[in-house]
Amino acid sequence: MLALILVVGLAVGAWYLIKRSGEPAGGRPGFGAGGISQTVGHAAARRTDLPILIDALGTVTPLATITLRPQVGGVLTEVLYTEGQSVTKGQLLARIDPRPYEQALAQAQGTRVRDEAQLEAARVTLARYRTLLAQDSIARQDVDTQTALVKQLEGAVITDRAAEAAAKLNLDYTRITAPVTGRIGLRTVDPGNNVTANATTGIAVITQMNPIDVQFAVPQDRVPDIQAQLAKGESLQVKAMDRVRSSVLDTGTFSTLDNIVDTSTGTVKAKARFANQGAPLFPNQFVNVQMTLRTVNAVVVPVTAVRTGPNGTFVYVINEDRTVSMRAVKRGEATVDLVAITDGVKEGELVVTEGGDRLKDGARVMLQGEKPTPPRQGANGQRGEGQQQQRRQRPPPQ
Structure with missing residues (x-):
């Protein structure tokens, strides 16, 4: 029985091999003779x-950020700006009560006038003493004493003039003006409050908006290329894009490189300057930076x-x-x-x-987009098709 099963298995295997050997050489229909396409x-x-580009993550950095701190103390009587307003250099923003400083200025002016009058009288007396000394009608000691008095009064007048200038300066400090053109932030002190000189918080912050810089880092391997382009006098274009790189916020030019390499990252800090018309770039904003180093064909x-x-x-x-x-x-x-x-x-x-x-x-x-090559039949395939036709033409057995 076992021998019979073995003989049947060998016969089936031989039949399968014979059938495979009769298939066309091209393989399965739909593919060329070289195999599956x-x-x-x-x-x-x-x-x-x-274009050779350098991509980096940058931070918008204003050219100037100034905290308005009062230089003198007093009551804040007026605030002449609106939060978020664009201000110009020299524009009056706030006033501190000037009356105490006006009185101090008047006092300094009075002291100066008094000492100048005393100085003038001392000079007239000194001239008279010198005439009498020439006539040998007065002792030299009196002349020397009067000369010292004149010098003392001259020093007092110089001190008075400095005190008067300081009083004028303090009076000017009661008018708080914008030191730069920019955008003013939120107000931290309301009118009527007492402010102190050089307060830490200040009354507002002014940020220069245009032009504005973007600080980013470039790989240290690119530093020689950047320096070579700058040595040629070429302007390197820099684009500031939004977070998803879908739009260009502004286009500027490369400004400068830092003087050291950051050893922790292997990069060098760099800056680019943007006109920022319309203020699309906001201070401390994160942007994607794309700098065009050069173009090769x-x-x-x-x-x-x-x-x-x-x-x-x-x-x-x-x-x-x-x-x-x-x-x-x-x-x-x-x-x-x-x-x-x-x-x-x-x-x-x-x-x-x-x-x-x-x-x-x-x-x-x-x-992609091409149609498969039609199947090609070999000689064996043609004979097989003829045998199938002959089998269809044979009459059925009786």
């Missing part, structure tokens, strides 16, 4: 101007076309017969979407961009 994405290598392919293998960087080039060739290439500069190929690919050649993970050198592919 895999659908791939493709792109043509083209020559174009490739090269043959480019999509970044997805370049692959890395054991032997280095390569691409799959699509031949006219829809087979692919693995070709080693040398990469150049790159952007987010494109990479320059300095050697290995010519302009106009098609390269695989998608679906190349399972490809091998010489594999057959089909481009």
Whole structure:
């Protein structure tokens, strides 16, 4: 019984092998003689101007941020600005009660006038003493004493004039004006409150809005390139974009590099300046920075076309017969979407961009949008079809 089962199994296996050997050499219908065709994405290598970009995260930094602190103390009598208002340099913003400082100024002026009168009288007396000394009618000691009195009064007058100038300055400090043009923030002190000189909080903050800077970091490897471009006198364009990079907020120019490398990040701080007309950039706002370092003319392919293998960087080039060739290439500069190929690919050649993970050198592919190649029947397939027709024509057994 066991021998019979073994004989039947061998017979079935032999029948299966004979049937497989009779299939067409092209494989299953719908594929070419070279094997299964895999659908791939493709792109043509083209020559174009490739901008070399530096992308970074930046912070909007105003040129000036000034806290308005009173220089003298007193009662805040007037606030002449609106919160969030744009102010100009020299504009009057608030007043402190000036009356105590007006009285101090009047007192200083009176002291100066008195001492100037005494000085004038002392000078007249000194001139008389010198005349009498020439006539030998007075002792020299009296002349020396009067000379010292004149010098003493001259010093008093100088002190009086300084005190008068200080009183005028304090009176001017009762008028709080804008030191720069910018946007004023929220008010921290209301009229009627007593303010003190050099208070920590101040009464408001003015931020210069235009022009405005954006501070960002560049890799230390890019510093020589930036310095080389600046040495040529070229202006480097910088774009400030929103958080999702969907729109450009403003376009400016590169300003300067810091003088040290941050060892913790391997970057160097840099600044770019923007006109900021209409104030699209807001102080301390985070923006995406894109700086154009230079532009090169090269043959480019999509970044997805370049692959890395054991032997280095390569691409799959699509031949006219829809087979692919693995070709080693040398990469150049790159952007987010494109990479320059300095050697290995010519302009106009098609390269695989998608679906190349399972490809091998010489594999057959089909481009996206193309229709499958109709099945080709070999000689064995024709004979098999003829045998099927002969079988259909045979009469049924009696």
